[in-house]
Amino acid sequence: MNGNLFYTPRRRSVSLTALIDVVFILLMFFMLTSSFTRERQLELASPVASNDIPATSPRQLVLQHSGELTLMDDTPIALTDNSISTDFTHDQPLIIRPVADADVQAIVSAFARLKALGFNQLSLGNPVVSHAEGMQP
Amino acid sequence: MNLDLQPPRRHSGDANIIPMINIVFLLLVFFMVAGQIKSTNSTTVELPSSPVGAAAEEHKITLVMDRDSQLSLNDSPIALESLDSALDETLIGNDSIALLADKTVKAAELDKVLAIFRARGIAKVSLFSDGAEIP
Numbered sequence: 001m002n003g004n005l006f007y008t009p010r011r012r013s014v015s016l017t018a019l020i021d022v023v024f025i026l027l028m029f030f031m032l033t034s035s036f037t038r039e040r041q042l043e044l045a046s047p048v049a050s051n052d053i054p055a056t057s058p059r060q061l062v063l064q065h066s067g068e069l070t071l072m073d074d075t076p077i078a079l080t081d082n083s084i085s086t087d088f089t090h091d092q093p094l095i096i097r098p099v100a101d102a103d104v105q106a107i108v109s110a111f112a113r114l115k116a117l118g119f120n121q122l123s124l125g126n127p128v129v130s131h132a133e134g135m136q137p
Numbered sequence: 138m139n140l141d142l143q144p145p146r147r148h149s150g151d152a153n154i155i156p157m158i159n160i161v162f163l164l165l166v167f168f169m170v171a172g173q174i175k176s177t178n179s180t181t182v183e184l185p186s187s188p189v190g191a192a193a194e195e196h197k198i199t200l201v202m203d204r205d206s207q208l209s210l211n212d213s214p215i216a217l218e219s220l221d222s223a224l225d226e227t228l229i230g231n232d233s234i235a236l237l238a239d240k241t242v243k244a245a246e247l248d249k250v251l252a253i254f255r256a257r258g259i260a261k262v263s264l265f266s267d268g269a270e271i272p
Binding site: 016019020023024026027030031033034035036037038039040041042043044045063098099100101102103104105107108109111112115116124126127 | 154155157158161162164165168169171172173174175184185186187188189190191192193194235236238239240241242243244245247248251252260261262263264265266267268
């Protein structure tokens with residue numbers, strides 16, 4: 001009598017423990033290495049010598065330490081959500097000149113606000129020597 | 138007469154962890170799809186926040202300026218005085234430069250670097266920021 005006739009193959013179950021181990025390791029890897037910050041870049045058109053003559057003359061704005069923008073004679077400029085309080089046109093190049101102790105966050109924020117108002121020809125100029133420093137002998 | 142009406146339970150241990158595996162798989166897929174794997178900077182640089190600006194692109198030349206105004210050009214530390222000569226070797230043609238400056242760096246320190254760029258006639262400098270809203 002053949003013994004194989006009475007052999008019923010049983011399905012061997014695969015243990016899920018090994019699977020979950022690998023999946024946990026993969027999960028840890030992706031959790032630790034993934035970055036969700038989307039970096040952006042802001043073009044700083046640095047004013048270099050060029051033969052291109054702009055159609056309109058650029059205006060200079062001073063970025064104060066507080067983040068406020070003023071004209072060169074310290075007249076403040078009111079920036080609201082959709083307007084600027086001076087007679088600037090949108091195609092006019094603007095040179096932002098920060099005071100020496102303004103930080104990069106203030107510069108980037110000023111660029112962001114002016115771009116939101118439609119000014120696209122922005123460049124970063126030399127820092128302005130403050131009046132207190134300028135009056136020193 | 139004692140009748141065992143309970144159905145036979147097989148592999149009860151594995152059956153209990155199947156919902157957990159489902160959740161772990163979902164988390165794994167989320168991190169794989171939504172996250173980006175990128176190299177971390179060796180220096181600690183906290184980029185400024187800005188909601189505007191184009192999506193960051195790859196640049197051949199990356200200059201990092203940390204909160205102490207220490208510079209590193211393409212992941213190797215460099216002094217400000219030797220930046221000009223180092224750009225001689227790395228700058229080819231009309232490349233643009235990615236500038237990753239910490240948000241607390243002062244404008245006077247930033248201008249020292251930009252003055253070198255201006256002197257070399259480099260007009261295309263991309264200041265990097267992260268895409269979060271302005272606090």
